Amino acid sequence: METIAKNKGWKISELLEEMETIAASGTKLNLGYAIDEMLDEADQEEIIEYFKTCETSSLDVAQQELAEFDFNWEQLKIMRIKFLAEYGM
Numbered sequence: 001m002e003t004i005a006k007n008k009g010w011k012i013s014e015l016l017e018e019m020e021t022i023a024a025s026g027t028k029l030n031l032g033y034a035i036d037e038m039l040d041e042a043d044q045e046e047i048i049e050y051f052k053t054c055e056t057s058s059l060d061v062a063q064q065e066l067a068e069f070d071f072n073w074e075q076l077k078i079m080r081i082k083f084l085a086e087y088g089m
Contacts, residue, residue: 001034001078016077023084031082038075047071047079052087 005015023029035044050066059076066076 012074013077016074016081020077020081020084023081026088027085029081029085031078031085035078035082038078039071043069043071043075044079044082047076048083051080051083 001012001015005012008015010018019029019031039047046069047062047066050062054062054065057080059073059080062076062080063071063073
């Protein structure tokens, strides 16, 4: 992901925003390679389960509610994109 962002002259946060827009439009994205570099399988499952039951899409709230795991913004953002791609909005 860092290489893609760098090649486009974007910050990681800008690339993730663009990816989220694409996923929200219904386009499937294969994010497995990037996610596997950022999070182990148990952490991925924890975040997906959170998004299945949360009442808000706020990453700030997610970071607070998942504080015990110490996930960073990029990890939560890419998992929210994966969630959108797999489960819709």
